[in-house]
Amino acid sequence: xxxxxxxxxxxxxxxxxxxxxxxxxxxxxxxxxxxxxxxxxxxxxxxxxxxxxxxxxxxxxxxxxxxxxxxxxxxxxxxxxxxxxxxxxxxxxxxxxxxxxxxxxxxxxxxxxxxxxxxxxxxxxxxxxxxxxxxxxxxxxxxxxxxxxxxxxxxxxxxxxxxxxxxxxxxxxxxxxxxxxxxxxxxxxxxxxxxxxxxxxxxxxxxxxxxxxxxxxxxxxxxxxxxxxxxxxxxxxxxxxxxxxxxxxxxxxxxxxxxxxxxxxxxxxxxxxxxxxxxxxxxxxxxxxxxxxxxxxxxxxxxxxxxxxxxxxxxxxxxx
Amino acid sequence: xxxxxxxxxxxxxxxxxxxxxxxxxxxxxxxxxxxxxxxxxxxxxxxxxxxxxxxxxxxxxxxxxxxxxxxxxxxxxxxxxxxxxxxxxxxxxxxxxxxxxxxxxxxxxxxxxxxxxxxxxxxxxxxxxxxxxxxxxxxxxxxxxxxxxxxxxxxxxxxxxxxxxxxxxxxxxxxxxxxxxxxxxxxxxxxxxxxxxxxxxxxxxxxxxxxxxxxxxxxxxxxxxxxxxxxxxxxxxxxxxxxxxxxxxxxxxxxxxxx
Ligand SMILES: Cc1cc2nc3c(=O)[nH]c(=O)nc-3n(C[C@H](O)[C@H](O)[C@H](O)COP(=O)(O)OP(=O)(O)OC[C@H]3O[C@@H](n4cnc5c(N)ncnc54)[C@H](O)[C@@H]3O)c2cc1C
Ligand SMILES: Nc1ncnc2c1ncn2[C@@H]1O[C@H](COP(=O)(O)O)[C@@H](O)[C@H]1O
Numbered sequence: 001x002x003x004x005x006x007x008x009x010x011x012x013x014x015x016x017x018x019x020x021x022x023x024x025x026x027x028x029x030x031x032x033x034x035x036x037x038x039x040x041x042x043x044x045x046x047x048x049x050x051x052x053x054x055x056x057x058x059x060x061x062x063x064x065x066x067x068x069x070x071x072x073x074x075x076x077x078x079x080x081x082x083x084x085x086x087x088x089x090x091x092x093x094x095x096x097x098x099x100x101x102x103x104x105x106x107x108x109x110x111x112x113x114x115x116x117x118x119x120x121x122x123x124x125x126x127x128x129x130x131x132x133x134x135x136x137x138x139x140x141x142x143x144x145x146x147x148x149x150x151x152x153x154x155x156x157x158x159x160x161x162x163x164x165x166x167x168x169x170x171x172x173x174x175x176x177x178x179x180x181x182x183x184x185x186x187x188x189x190x191x192x193x194x195x196x197x198x199x200x201x202x203x204x205x206x207x208x209x210x211x212x213x214x215x216x217x218x219x220x221x222x223x224x225x226x227x228x229x230x231x232x233x234x235x236x237x238x239x240x241x242x243x244x245x246x247x248x249x250x251x252x253x254x255x256x257x258x259x260x261x262x263x264x265x266x267x268x269x270x271x272x273x274x275x276x277x278x279x280x281x282x283x284x285x286x287x288x289x290x291x292x293x294x295x296x297x298x299x300x301x302x303x304x305x306x307x308x309x310x311x312x313x314x315x316x317x318x319x320x
Numbered sequence: 321x322x323x324x325x326x327x328x329x330x331x332x333x334x335x336x337x338x339x340x341x342x343x344x345x346x347x348x349x350x351x352x353x354x355x356x357x358x359x360x361x362x363x364x365x366x367x368x369x370x371x372x373x374x375x376x377x378x379x380x381x382x383x384x385x386x387x388x389x390x391x392x393x394x395x396x397x398x399x400x401x402x403x404x405x406x407x408x409x410x411x412x413x414x415x416x417x418x419x420x421x422x423x424x425x426x427x428x429x430x431x432x433x434x435x436x437x438x439x440x441x442x443x444x445x446x447x448x449x450x451x452x453x454x455x456x457x458x459x460x461x462x463x464x465x466x467x468x469x470x471x472x473x474x475x476x477x478x479x480x481x482x483x484x485x486x487x488x489x490x491x492x493x494x495x496x497x498x499x500x501x502x503x504x505x506x507x508x509x510x511x512x513x514x515x516x517x518x519x520x521x522x523x524x525x526x527x528x529x530x531x532x533x534x535x536x537x538x539x540x541x542x543x544x545x546x547x548x549x550x551x552x553x554x555x556x557x558x559x560x561x562x563x564x565x566x567x568x569x570x571x572x573x574x575x576x577x578x579x
Contacts, residue, residue, distance in 0.1 A: 010482060067480075068487070073454060094480040098462055101450025105419050110541025113445050130550055132337055132442065139545040150447070180459035180489050184475060187483035201578070207500075225579065233479060237465035237500035243483060250481050258578045268444050279576055281569060288334035292558055297572050301561025309566035317570065317579055 001123070002031040003087040004057075004080060006072075007048055008096055009036065014044055017091035019051050020156035025089055026052030027159075028120050033057060034165070035079060037072050039065035042167070049165030051158055056165045061172040066183035067095050073102030074174050080107060080146055087125055089118075092150045094250060100150050110142045113150040114268075125149075133268055133290040153249055153272055196245055201227025201258045202277075204247060205235060208263015208284065208303060212240035217307045218262065224314040230254065232270050248273035262303040266291025283307065321375035323365040324431040326422060326452070327358040327394055329387035330442045337442070344544040345412055346442055354390040358437035359397070359504035360497050365435050366398040367502070368469060376400040378429055382410060382421050388520055395515035396507030402518070403429070407525040409532040417539035419451035424528045426456060433474075434458070436496040446496075453494035461487050462496040 003025045007018045014036075025032045034053040036044055038060065045056040059075045076099065080088055088103065090096040092113065104111040117128035125147055127140045142148075196202060203222040205215050218229045231241040233248055247254055249269040259277035264270065266282070266289055274280070275294060282295040283303045292298035299306065331337045332351040340347040365377040379394045379402040381387060391402050405425050413421065426434055434456070439446040446462075453460035465484075466477035475488045476495065507515070525535050533539060559568055573579045 015481075067485075069450060070454075070459065073450075094463055094478070097447050098450040098460065101415070101419075101447040102454040102460075104415055104447075105423075105451035105454040108416050108420075108541065111415050111447065111451075112542050113447060126545065131339065131444075133333070133444075134550055135337075136339055137548045137550050138339075139548075141543045141545050142541060143543055144541050175457070177457040177459055180493070181461060182488050183485060184488050185486035187480055187485050233498070234500045237479060237498050243479075250479050258573070258576075279578060281572070283565075283569075287558075287560075288332075290333065293556070296557065297569065298556070298558040299561060299565045299569060300558065301565050306561060306565050306569070310569050313566055313570045314573075314579055317574070 001029055001086040002033070002084070003029045003089065004085040005032060005034045005053070006076060006088070006090045006096060006099065007034050007036050008091065008093055009038060009041060009044055012044070014047055015091065015093070016158055017093065017153055019158035021089050021091045021151050022048065022051045022053060023159040024118060024156040025087070026161065028118060029087070030054070035059070035076060037064050037075050045165060045167045049163050050160050052161040052163050053165045056167050057170050058167055059170050059172045063174060063179070064172055066186065068181055068183060069095055069098035069102055070178035070181065071172070071174050072099045073106060074178050075170065075172055077103050077106040078173070079170055086145050087147045087149065089149045089151060092152055092249070097150060100148055104148055107146060109146045109148050110144065111148040111150065112140045112142070114152050115149050116152045116155045118149065133293065134271070135293060154253060196228050196230045196247070197252055197254055199228035200256050201225045202230045202254060202256045202260070203227055204230040204232070204259060204261045204264055205241065206232040206261065206264030207234040207238070209235070215241055217303070221260070221307055221311045221314070224311045224318070227258070232264055261291055262307055264291055265289050266294065321369060321372040321433065322378070322429070322431045323369055323375065323433045323435060324378045324380050324426055324429050325358070325361045325365045325394070325399065325435045326448070327362065327379050327381050327391060327437070328355045328440050329353070329381070329383050329390040330355045330440060333441060339547060341547060344547065348384060352390055354393045355437055355440050357439055357441065357499055360499050360501050361435040361437045362394045362397055362399055363502045363504040364467065364497050368433065371469070378403060378431065380422065380425050380429065381405070382413065382418055385522055388522070392515045393507060395518045396511040397505055398511065400518065402520045404520070404522050405525065405528055406522050407535065409525055410535040412537040412540060413535055414540035414542045415445065415447065415451055416541045417535050419448060419455055420539065421525065421528065421530050421535050423452050423455035424530050425523065426452065428528060432491045434494045436494070438463070438497065438499050449494050449496040456494065458492050458494050459489040460494040460496070461489060463498050464495055465498045465500050467495070467497070467501065
């Protein structure tokens, strides 16, 4: 068996999530290689060696500059077909997920997603995941090679093992359709003000607020409690609140003493950003909202009436 | 503009949603509806068709034949017709098999645009479009929160872990929309009545040119080995607001020394 790990980079560093997957892969299979794809990425290969990759394949070309999935599907699929890797692993990200889906189709290779652990069972790779909004856990497998796996963000920490990898350059022959999508404007790191990652109390507003104006309810409660305001992707995408306040897979991972979710459904991609909060309180008018499954106190009700009252009660209590 | 929208019937979220411990497959016998995330894709398809002034919106799905009950909601919203691939031999299809069958059904339609929802609420994969796009040899843009169509090209904004990208592509293309892209309309009474009369083709695997060996469990490459209960988290205390919820929340916070 041999394993290949896709290393996603941003600027001049490899994403921590990818290095975590690499470390885990190395612990299960000493014959683990990595692949780096982009423009000017060759110098990053040495980092991959330090995390235990035996060999690093590098596709370095201007045509691979933009972090778009389809050119990477071309490179990885060809590499996997040539070298016959048994396992191909990706850290889940917007880019990694789209690449994994494409490779699955190109190679007719099974893909298991949302894995939060991997194990070897008598020489066979087994994936561990939860499903249906984390209401059940499953062991999953593959019925043929290569086996593709997408690992949920934050599942594995990178562990430096201090090795060095041999580096092999690979070519970037791209399919016509893979170059049709072009990057017009690539995301830049947003300015950071006071970070929600540092707040001990977070009052999070979701789409259930109904309008951007209703965020004042969140701000009042947060200021009464001495906390900060956070948000979901749905409200950030709608332009109701700024991106740096977003909690979740494509936002911040937070771990406050208290998280209060108001009008937040608790989608899995939001949950992965806040599940380590010490105490979780949620207000939602839908009794079946997934967030109730992981709340210490869940309140079925209308945030529009409950939140202002709560703010007043907190102010009275704190004598302000 | 001819627009295909991929939609899926899913079990309603809630305590009854489960995986059948016998078959290790999703139990689809309870209450079901159209995947809520797909309503955004249907809505966008209708708007793009109307803005173009011509063309049609075709709903394309793989599922049980009774899934038409749910798919009709998309027709009631304003889609023109539906194609449902339904076949005993397709039961239990994973990503490899589903993407293959859908790509075959889509090829037969040769649409200018193929739209997907953000995720299927029973699978949470958010990955099918990438596989279908590869099979169709079309460019793909996912997680779209803003969309502009001009002169035969699409420019879309999407969120990644680093903020927002803007990506452009020519048509035909595969697009997956985020749930914030639009506010799906409610079907009108007239729409609901009219939906029954719109064309609804149920096709077998053979009808879309798929060999049974490439669908269902035979065509799948992943397996479920075993199920186990989740780790429970939190006290999971749940109350209904009877007018006193704010006080109850405060008491809870005081007890935990958080206020
Ligand atoms: C690859 C990927 C990455 C993603 N990354 C993230 C991420 O980083 N962060 C993130 O948050 N999401 C992320 N998402 C999106 C995620 O799947 C959900 O779409 C999103 O979290 C939903 O946000 P929401 O809870 O605000 O909205 P909704 O899901 O629309 O929920 C609104 C809730 O408000 C309730 N409500 C409505 N009115 C009231 C009222 N008056 N009182 C009380 N309750 C009310 C409703 O019952 C509902 O449960 C991602 C998705 C994908 C596919
Ligand atoms: N069986 C299906 N038939 C048609 N479209 C589907 C099916 N399953 C998923 N989809 C589409 O693919 C999107 C993503 O699904 P998933 O990758 O399974 O989370 C959904 O929002 C639908 O648009």
